[in-house]
Amino acid sequence: MGGLSKKAYQLEKIRGLHELPYLTLDGGNLLFKQERLSPGLLRQAKIAAEGIVDSYNLMGYDAVAVGRYDLAAGLSFLQEQAAGSKFTWLSANLVNKSDEKPLFSPSVIQKAGNLSVGIIGLTEYDGSLRSLENDAAVLLPWQKVLPELVADLEAKCDLIILLSNNNPKQNEEIAESFSNIHIIIQSTPHSRNIAPQLKNNSLLAKTGKQGKYLGWMLVSWYKSKTWGRAGAVKDLALKKQELDGIIGRISRIERRENEEELAKNSSYQKLVSTRERLLSEIIFLENELYDLREEGQAPSTFENQFVALDINLPDQPDVEKIVSAVKQKVNQEGRNQAAVTSQTSSGSELMTEELVFAGWLVCAECHKAQTEFWQRTDHASAYQSLVGQDQQFNLDCLPCHVTAEYKEIKISDDETALLSLPTKLQQIGCEVCHGPGKNHAASLEASAISRKPDIAICLRCHTSERDEKFNFDNDIEKIACPAGRRSNE
Ligand code: HEC
Ligand code: HEC
Ligand code: HEC
Ligand code: HEC
Structure with a gap:
């Protein structure tokens, strides 16, 4: 969500570079980060999703494919969002269970200059879709929907683009089967930027996951409607160089x-x-x-670039306004949720001895030197940083700004537990790096505690998205507690 104002800034910049007609498209998985979200998370995530739609409206998107994750809050939620979208949500294969009629537009035709561009959307098909269990909807395989649709568009369009939420292997099969689909924009998660690759007559393009990059492609489309013999164009560029x-x-x-x-x-x-x-x-x-x-046979050409949505870029002010309003709304929702959980048993259970983490005050009794050092690091005030931004109830922020997780050990499987943590865990405490220390504090056994945290522990929070310059060897020096006498010695 935070990257949206950077994206809007970059979009304006790229559009300003060329006096050319453009289309702004997205392969889907726009609204949610996962297919399934716990009810507690979902309440906050839906507010953020509405903000994403508002931002895309402002950014002037043309079309977006319905991705599998976009259905995480159910079909009717997405239909409501589609009703408020100024861009077209596309899915050719998400259909009504009874009559197999599409639930979203299968395709749309857009003008780009004097070209007619047909755009098709596909939702990932793998036989089932858990989030649709209670809805009267099913997914069809692409083999069933594409042939007729592509034939129809081919008659009306100069260029055909598929926004595909399918996995890369399925997309390659599609490319092999249809030489009249010219560009396939993929949206599968967990992958990096992939420079466009030619398969048959389709360029397969993919921008890295979750809004870290914006991919753009400058296309010179000729009557040949083919990328074939692009080698000649490449040769020419190389020889000129x-x-x-x-x-x-x-x-x-x-x-x-x-x-x-x-x-x-x-x-x-x-x-x-x-x-x-x-x-x-x-x-x-x-x-x-x-x-x-x-002769109308020249191969069409493209240039491609991935633009990083760096944290240091300026924000597009209108989208920034939407983003901060949404963050405030999310925090308010979290505050309400916290008020409810602290009254229920699961909330108060957290306050009892069952808690996996002892909290830093316990450690401080015996490790004075290390505690004093730690208190001067930003880890000690990480929760206060959220308070400073009025984001201490945002479940999108909390996991990285409190003591609640160490390797596979979690304070609770229910993320909303983070909303009502006791104050002694409202910082990145000792146990985030050294592991749960209750047994150690009781036994004083060194073996019951971990001395040096490994890189995987840091990377859970110091992700490339949040801390691009993170360098384990340098950064551990800055936070490594000093050796020192223990007060019980
Ligand atoms: C009652 C005193 C006491 C408390 C409370 C205590 N420790 Fe210790 N800690 C010790 C002693 C004693 C040792 C040294 C054990 C040894 O060298 O055999 C030690 C060693 C350690 C070490 C070094 C382990 C190693 O392999 O060298 C770490 C890290 C540590 N403690 C972290 C913590 C954390 C985190 C907490 C809070 C959850 C904590 N301690 C609570 C007394 C305590
Ligand atoms: C639970 C998430 C989390 C883990 C795990 C974590 N960090 Fe951090 N780290 C943060 C956050 C959040 C901040 C910024 C806090 C703030 O300014 O509010 C931070 C700040 C820092 C800073 C700047 C702090 C300063 O005082 O100069 C360094 C360096 C750092 N972390 C290194 C590490 C290293 C090395 C590890 C692994 C051993 C690690 N962190 C593990 C979340 C984490
Ligand atoms: C994936 C883990 C992660 C998540 C999620 C996360 N943060 Fe952080 N945050 C960090 C790390 C790591 C740093 C330290 C970065 C550095 O040292 O450059 C940090 C630093 C900060 C800082 C202090 C530095 C600054 O930029 O002023 C603030 C404030 C902050 N985060 C707020 C938030 C808010 C608000 C959210 C939720 C919208 C959030 N964080 C979500 C990991 C995270
Ligand atoms: C961000 C990670 C991080 C946090 C948070 C953290 N430590 Fe450490 N701690 C380290 C690292 C790294 C070392 C150095 C380990 C080494 O080099 O062997 C260390 C070393 C120690 C040692 C061993 C010192 C010795 O005698 O050599 C103790 C004890 C310790 N920490 C206690 C604490 C206590 C108590 C807290 C909380 C008040 C705390 N640590 C918070 C990362 C952390």
Whole structure:
């Protein structure tokens, strides 16, 4: 959610670079990070999802595929969001159980300059969809819906784009089966940026998960409707690059030597003849491409770039406004939830001896030097940082700003437990790095506590998204507690 204002900023910037018509598309899995969310998490996540739709409206998106995760709050929630969206939600294969009629638009035709672009959406199909259990909806395999749809669009459109929430293997199969789907934008989670790859006549493109990057593609689309023989275009670019280098080297030698010396310099002579050869090859290739273009057979071309949505980028002010309003709303929801949980048994249980973590005050009794050191680190005030932003009830923030988890050990499987933690756990305490220490505090056995935290512990919170510059070897120096006498010695 936080990255949206950066995304909006980058979008405006990219659009400003070219005086060209553009489409803004998303492959889906937009609203939620998982397919299944616990009811407590879902209440906050739905508020954030509404904010995402508002932001996409402002950013002027054209179409978004319905991803599997977009259904995490159920079908009717997504239908409500679609009703308030200025862009089209697309799914050709999410259909009504009884009559197999699509529940969202299967496709849409958009104008980009003088091109008619057909855009299709697909929701990941793997035979079942748990979040739809209670809804009158089913998913169909792409084999069943695409042939007719693509044939219909082909007659009306110059270019066909598929926004696919399917997995990469299925997308490759689709590319092999339809040479008239020209671009496939993928949205499967857990993967990195993938530079567009040509399969059959489809460019398969994918931007890394969860809004860390914005991918853009500059497409020159010719009548051939094919990317085939793109090699010629690449050759041309490479030869031009080589020529630039040669010209540079020639002029450096020419500045150094007089004509007599040049005449005797054999490597100079060699460079000059390479220059001549490259020049004629470039002219030949350019003519070839020109002719093909005239005949409507030139391969279409693209340039592609991934733009990082860096934390240090400026925010687009209108989207930033939406984001901060949503964060306040989420926090208020969390505050209400906390008021409820603290009255129920699960809330008060947390306050009892059952708690897995002892809390830093217990450790402080015997480890004075380390405690004093730790209190000066930002870990000790991490929860206060949330309070400072009025975000201490946001379940999207809490897991990384409190003492509630160590490796696989969690304070509770119910995330809402984080809303009513006792104050002694409202910081990144000793046990986040050293593990639960109740047994150790009772037995004083060194073996009952872990001395040095490993990198995996830090990376749970110091993710590339939150702390791009994290460097274990350097950063552990900054927070490693000093050796020191224990007060019980
Ligand atoms: C009652 C005193 C006492 C309390 C309370 C206590 N410790 Fe210790 N701690 C010790 C002693 C004594 C040792 C040294 C044990 C040894 O060297 O055999 C020790 C050792 C350690 C070590 C080093 C282990 C090693 O392998 O060298 C760590 C880390 C540690 N404690 C963390 C904690 C944390 C975290 C807490 C709070 C959950 C805590 N301690 C609570 C007395 C205490
Ligand atoms: C539970 C999440 C969490 C874990 C685990 C964690 N950190 Fe942090 N760390 C944070 C947060 C949050 C902050 C910023 C706190 C603030 O400013 O409010 C931070 C701040 C820091 C800082 C800057 C603090 C300063 O005082 O200079 C360093 C360095 C750091 N962490 C290193 C580490 C290392 C090394 C590890 C692993 C041994 C680690 N952290 C484990 C969440 C975590
Ligand atoms: C995945 C773990 C994680 C989550 C989730 C997370 N944070 Fe943090 N946060 C960190 C880490 C790590 C740092 C320290 C970064 C650094 O040292 O550069 C940090 C630092 C901070 C800081 C202090 C530094 C600053 O930027 O001023 C604030 C405030 C903060 N986070 C607020 C939030 C809020 C609000 C949320 C929820 C919307 C949130 N965090 C969610 C890990 C997290
Ligand atoms: C962000 C992670 C982190 C937190 C939080 C943290 N420590 Fe440590 N602690 C370390 C690291 C790293 C070392 C150094 C281990 C090594 O190099 O062997 C260390 C070392 C220690 C040692 C062994 C010191 C010795 O004699 O060499 C003790 C005891 C200890 N910590 C206690 C605490 C206590 C008590 C707290 C809370 C008040 C705390 N730690 C909080 C990371 C942490």
